Amino acid sequence: MTFSIRKAMAASAFAVGMAWAGSPAYAKTQVNFTVAEYSSKTGPYFEEVAAAFEKENPDIHINIQVVPWDTLLQRLTTDIAGGQAPDISIIGTRWLVDFASQGIAEPVDSYLTPEFKSTFIDTFMAPSVIDGKTMGLPVAASARAMLVNTELLDKAGAKAPANWDEFYTTAEKLKAVPDTFAFGLQGKEIETDAYFYYSLWTHGGDILKGDGTSGLDTPEALQAVTLYKKMIDEGLTQPSPTNYTREDVFNLFKQGKVGMVFTFPMLIPQIKAEAPNLKYKVLPFPEGKAKATYGVTDTLMLFSSSQVKKEAWKFIEFAYKDEWRTKFDHGEGFLPVTKNVAAEKYYTSDPDIAGFAAGLPYAKFAPTIANWEEIADTTVRALQQIYLGQAKPDEALKAAAADINKIRSK
Amino acid sequence: MKSRTRIPTTPLLMILPSFLLAMSIIGYPILDLAWTSMQEVSRFGKMMGFVGLVNFAEVFRDPLFYSSLVRTVIWTVAVVGGTLIISLPIAIMLNDDFYGRGLARVIVMLPWAISLTMTAVLWRWSLNGRAGLINATLMDFHIITEPIEWLATAPLAFTVEILVGILVSIPFTTTIFLGGLSSLPQDSYEAAVVDGAKPWELFRYITLPLMKPFINIAIVLNVIYVFNSLPIIWVMTEGGPANGTDILVTYLYKLAFRFGQLGKASAISLIMFSVLFVFTIAYVLMVMRQEHDSADEEVKHDA
Structure with missing residues (x-):
């Protein structure tokens, strides 16, 4: 009897120790990223991007939380109210005004280099601009x-x-x-x-x-x-x-x-x-x-409360590389938000996607x-x-x- | 010389820590809620300043609050009432000794092990108009010729939700009753049988009166659970169509997490808390007085 109790105690002590060791204690910067779940492919896709990013930047750890769309707003509300807001999150662009007016969203103009900005299609950039400030980046679009x-x-x-x-x-x-x-x-x-x-x-x-x-x-x-x-x-x-x-x-x-x-x-x-x-x-x-x-966009938002904005932005720039955007848009069936992906043959020749993209010139946004x-x-x-x-x-x-x-x- | 009653300090001191702990766990959220309900709260929980009773005034001006309140009462009474009426016979049957009783008990208790949300999701699928199991079965048996859209209109959807509510409350209530039945003294039954009592009379004059305390507990606990129960209605209809199945807790959830009106939502949850609090106190007092009266009666009979 005593033996098994001691064994259990030893095991739990070991588990506590492991948990301690498992937390990023070696001065690694952690960026918390809340991802909206578009489909079963979303989580694995972002894990893959994060892994590739961490390989190039071993001092940064990207912590991904996948949250279903239905509960995303509730989850962010409770996280923010509890002082546990992530550093970056995917949100519906229709919520962005609420986030911006409460000072939750960080304007990204100072981070956004002209070169990076020029990769986006202007139509999709526009809904994220509030009172002249860019409050986020388009991450997904559909018509x-x-x-x-x-x-x-x-x-x-x-x-x-x-x-x-x-x-x-x-x-x-x-x-x-x-x-x-x-x-x-x-x-x-x-x-x-x-x-x-x-x-x-x-x-x-x-x-x-x-x-x-x-x-x-x-x-x-x-x-x-x-x-x-x-x-x-x-x-x-x-x-x-x-x-x-x-x-x-x-x-x-x-x-x-x-x-x-x-x-x-x-x-x-x-x-x-x-x-x-x-x-x-x-x-x-x-x-x-x-x-x-109906044009619908989702926005990648940087939180003003984040302590690691520089690292978070580094990851954002990484995730917008053409190879990753192509994979994301194809996998989820979205319309591209960056010019290079939009220029791909797939988006002009595929009758299905072209049928949806045809509406973009006269698309209305919420x-x-x-x-x-x-x-x-x-x-x-x-x-x-x-x-x-x-x-x-x-x-x-x-x-x-x-x-x-x-x-x-x- | 005045005689002083000695206050027993030692026992009081000894329960003080756990009393304080309990009060801080139970009391703090309520105080926090009360405080929040008198603030203007931003969409993300930031306090924007004291506004007094503005949130409450807004709640009392809201027609959806009243219709949700009425529906909450219907929901609670129907689910709790239905559960009690069904659970008591089930418990009596399961209390009898028969072959396979253990298995029967497990089957009745099993739904308890499944989360409410999962049960609700299953029912939502089963009740689907075109692809649902219920319509398919009814049509196979030629009970209906056209599929019924169970959740399309509020009255039918709400009725179905009440039935599901009853179904998921049965295991818990049956357990309370089984516990009660197994503690009933067997000698009163034997004596009554010797005196020639029929089964119905045994039930009416022995089982029911002796089961009263257990029925009361089942009523109080079920009212508290059902009144506050979100998953069934939320998963099946989200309070729709056209707010026709909204009860207070679903309406509250919508206000808080969809519309971001945390102040108004806190006011409603405080109102819900007081309703439950008043009900529980009133019910307990009523039960205590009844017991007191019947005790008095017995004394009179003896005299």
């Missing part, structure tokens, strides 16, 4: 587009729609194909609002009006949502969209059960892996009064305004009430616009 199942279109004898009128008639024809749905409409959880913005923008509306008030009480917004509601009521979408998240809708598409969806480039690698026989085509969103797509998540949630609530038939479209939109104006104190 949205429409995917159609060409096999179902052929069966229905319909052609791929170019504008909303054609979209509606195509949907009516697709409805006749048994066991499938014409249009996959998202109505649940993250980006339910984005699915509506596609329609809003192409109908000529916008999230905010010129004077900064909500654009939900405009005739364009009403037109955009009425079309969706009409399609729900006439059975041109899958039943009960409020039970379908983005992933649920995309899964229907992968199963060949839905004719048309609005999606992001990251779906392409998934289709290739999970449904290699699916026949599809990437097309721009149906046009109304305007052409539009406005960089404070309290974005709350505004998005207010919008989603109004949309769900409309989709469920709990509220009349014009009333729900007006109420949501009033709420948003209150949140923005306009």
